[in-house]
Amino acid sequence: MxxxxxxxxxxxxxxxxxxxxxxxxxxxxxxxxxxxxxxxxxxxxxxxxxxxxxxxxxxxxxxxxxxxxxxxxxxxxxxxxxxxxxxxxxxxxxxxxxxxxxxxxxxxxxxxxxxxxxxxxxxxxxxIEDQKRAEEATARAREAAVRALGLALEARDRETKGHTDRVTAWSARLGEALGLDRPALEALRLGAYLHDMGKLKVSDTVLLKPGPLDAAEWEAMRAHPQEGERFAAALGFIPAPALDLIRAHHERWDGSGYPHGLGHREIPLLARIFAVVDVYDALTSERPYKRAWTPGEALEELRTQAGRQFDPEVVAAFLRLLEGEGT
Incomplete structure (x- = not known):
């Protein structure tokens, strides 16, 4: 024909x-x-x-x-x-x-x-081009506002400068490598920016204490994921998967984390992704109480904690991502 x-x-x-x-x-x-x-x-x-x-x-x-x-x-x-x-x-x-x-x-x-x-x-x-452009503009404005809030939280906590932007960027790239769709990636970024929002409820005496925390202080610190979820939900536009990340990013694969002692796939996927990135950035950053680990040392720790603290599949994907960039 x-x-x-x-x-x-x-x-x-x-x-x-x-x-x-x-x-x-x-x-x-x-x-x-x-x-x-x-x-x-x-x-x-x-x-x-x-x-x-x-x-x-x-x-x-x-x-x-x-x-x-x-x-x-x-x-x-x-x-x-x-x-x-x-x-x-x-x-x-x-x-x-x-x-x-x-x-x-x-x-x-x-x-x-x-x-x-x-x-x-x-x-x-x-x-629906005009509608999508309006939606994307709104999403960009919301993300900019959330990022500003995340940076303010970072400054109060005296985190290493750039921590918030780094963990958000790495989380998004790891999420892409794992095949997350656009809504999930947006939720991952928002949750990463606000992951420590609950520390607003923690007093400076506890948050900035140079020495070990006592039992009461540690209990206050362990409450910050749930408080963060509550504060973020009050914004009115944070999607449920991002709230899950905020609440569950201190859970551990072996069930020994907090606040609910979740284990394995009970832990929301976005929280599993973020936990790996958050710890990697913490290890490779200098803090008042420790030197910055080399990337090699940090990657070896991730391998050791795969199946203990972290989802082994997420760790494997992160290692492939870093190896692909020659890290």
Whole structure:
């Protein structure tokens, strides 16, 4: 079949005698249909004119128009919807003919005849670029405010300068290496910035004490994760996974941590990720009571504590990340 013929077969044709198809093709929103296996079979003119992708392409038939960074996630969601016979909804970026990308909300509905046969999919692609830009601007403003709060907490605790930014950056990179999606990465960053927010409830006498803490002082210090969760929740926009990180970042893989003595996968994943990064930065930073460990010494300690203090899979991923950068 020649390219023009293939395009005509794939794009819903404009046939005045076919009122239904005429209506579909005239719709300003992008429309598509797929078969029971998930392969796209038809698109309307709005899709064709925007993307230039019509028939004869790889995979399910829409991959050529996807932003490369969105492809793996999009395919995973689409395959799951097809396999489970569930309706489909996702946001991803589509390339238009000039090579630029815009965000779209893509929805698909599974349909069948009364006997449950002739299964197919029908769907829409709605431009949400302006909405996404507004959301991203809001997210950046919130993160900037949270970062400022984290830096203030760092200054009060007399942490080594840059600790907050370093642990947040390393946490995000480790989260990416572990395959976290965008919402999880955002929650990881917010939780990292605010991980010690609960120390606001700890008096300077205890927080800045140069010597060992007594039992009462240690009890006050051990309460800071739960207090931090409570303070962060009061901000009203911190997502639940970030609150979990704040509450659980002192839990240990072997169950000997605090505040709840959680162990193994009872500990939220974001807290497991952050704990490794937080300890690595603490070890490699100079403090009044210790010298800065070399990266090699710190990595050896992480290996030793894998399966004790830390999730061994997270430690392994962090080691690979550092080794890839020659650390």
């Amino acid at each position: 020649c390219p023009d013929a293939r395009r005509a077969a794939y794009v819903l044709p404009l046939q005045p005698e076919d009122g239904y198809r005429h209506l579909l093709d005239a719709m300003p929103v992008m429309l598509w249909t797929a078969n029971a296996a998930g392969s796209w079979e038809h698109v309307n003119r709005a899709w064709a004119e925007y993307t230039g992708v019509v028939g004869g392409t790889r995979g399910f038939g829409f991959e050529e128009a996807l932003h490369p960074d969105d492809e793996a996630r999009t395919l995973a969601v689409w395959k799951s919807a097809v396999e489970r016979a569930q309706n489909y909804e996702i946001e991803y970026r589509l390339r238009r003919l000039d090579g630029t990308y815009r965000w779209f909300l893509v929805r698909g509905v599974r349909v069948a005849d009364d006997a449950g046969r002739n299964v197919a999919w029908v769907g829409t692609c709605t431009d």
